[in-house]
Amino acid sequence: MQKKLKALAFVAGLLGSVAAFAPAQAQSPAPAAGKVSGDVVKIGLLMDMSGNYSEVAGQGSVTAARMAVEDFGGKVLGKPVEVVYADMQNKVDLAASKAREWFDTDGVDAIMDINLSSAGLAVSEIAKQKNKIVVINISGSPRFTNEACNANTIHYVYDTYALAKSTANAVLKQGGKKWFFVTVDYAFGHDFEKDASTFVKAGGGTVVGSVRVPLNALDYSSFLLQAQGSGADVVAFATAGADTANSIKQAAEFGMGPASGQKLVGLLVYDNEINSLGLKAAQGMLLTSAFYWDMNDETRAFSKRYFEKMKLMPNMSQAGVYSSTMHYLKAIEAAGTDDTAAVMAKMKEMPINDFFVKNGRIREDGRMIRDLYLFQVKSPEESKYPWDYYKQLATIPGDEAFTPLSESRCPLVAKK
Numbered sequence: 001m002q003k004k005l006k007a008l009a010f011v012a013g014l015l016g017s018v019a020a021f022a023p024a025q026a027q028s029p030a031p032a033a034g035k036v037s038g039d040v041v042k043i044g045l046l047m048d049m050s051g052n053y054s055e056v057a058g059q060g061s062v063t064a065a066r067m068a069v070e071d072f073g074g075k076v077l078g079k080p081v082e083v084v085y086a087d088m089q090n091k092v093d094l095a096a097s098k099a100r101e102w103f104d105t106d107g108v109d110a111i112m113d114i115n116l117s118s119a120g121l122a123v124s125e126i127a128k129q130k131n132k133i134v135v136i137n138i139s140g141s142p143r144f145t146n147e148a149c150n151a152n153t154i155h156y157v158y159d160t161y162a163l164a165k166s167t168a169n170a171v172l173k174q175g176g177k178k179w180f181f182v183t184v185d186y187a188f189g190h191d192f193e194k195d196a197s198t199f200v201k202a203g204g205g206t207v208v209g210s211v212r213v214p215l216n217a218l219d220y221s222s223f224l225l226q227a228q229g230s231g232a233d234v235v236a237f238a239t240a241g242a243d244t245a246n247s248i249k250q251a252a253e254f255g256m257g258p259a260s261g262q263k264l265v266g267l268l269v270y271d272n273e274i275n276s277l278g279l280k281a282a283q284g285m286l287l288t289s290a291f292y293w294d295m296n297d298e299t300r301a302f303s304k305r306y307f308e309k310m311k312l313m314p315n316m317s318q319a320g321v322y323s324s325t326m327h328y329l330k331a332i333e334a335a336g337t338d339d340t341a342a343v344m345a346k347m348k349e350m351p352i353n354d355f356f357v358k359n360g361r362i363r364e365d366g367r368m369i370r371d372l373y374l375f376q377v378k379s380p381e382e383s384k385y386p387w388d389y390y391k392q393l394a395t396i397p398g399d400e401a402f403t404p405l406s407e408s409r410c411p412l413v414a415k416k
Contacts, residue, residue, distance in 0.1 A: 068325035117141035157320035180232035181210035192238035291316035298355035309389035
């Protein structure tokens, strides 16, 4: 316990020097009068608050949304802004039921994130029917901006296509040609494996096998033995949250990793998982992310304020919740109303420039286009202070990372 307290104090001290970079309140000094339904703007988050994804989203995402509202001044167009949340327990039916209740009776105007791609897809369809706004920050299925796209949904932080493409290409360049996938068994994992396999094969590699693992599995031994005996030189984990940390930790205990001749690749890796794994188990891993707390003064300033509340550094999805909530409030202010169509038009019209993204833009299919970053996990010897986990290897321009509009399957995209 004493060691943990010292580590927290060290990070707080390290970040203290950037406090001057904390953002000023973003609202106009005297907000213009406008039309706000119900005289309150209500923002909801459907989060896993105690399960597999509770640390990578959960209370941290709720905190990020509330920080954005506080920084905006707590009001928009002279009306209060309220953040509500519910524990959706990684259940599609529960998320869908709560979304209907929020939209029909509780006056929620927008849902700013939803755990689990399958739940997000269900809620996105409900938002379309109810003419409400949904922004996806943590769920990764590319279906949000392809077959399931609609005019009321924005996919903000990342998708499996972009992460799979960026990470697969990097690992292929390092000589990793034969791949085996350990894939969580729901829409997110299936999409991740499919996308990564496509890029592996396009880059001259082969897929020698895969195995589906249940959400929230505790024992990965039988799955890892299949991977270990597959002859693959790359074992890729199409998982997320605690599933990623647990499976990679057990893989290291099985002797898998660089010393065995097998590269361990996390297709979606959050800082939280590296913190749980420890650098000894995770060192050398390549990963792609939209955000890292220690990139520059702006990211460190936000992260310091977040750390003071959560005692953890923010990951890309939590930082994305802050950024998308702020962008939503700015769009209401610019539109002079919280009317869905008017706000969505402004969100797609206005560029996004903050600590999380520079020159971001939301396309007609709802995909937010921004640069991504290729990182390598540091060794214990390279790390100089708590949460000093990544070294940046490359910047991947957004137009290269995400699905081009010419390949879009979104019915909103005009075909030429």
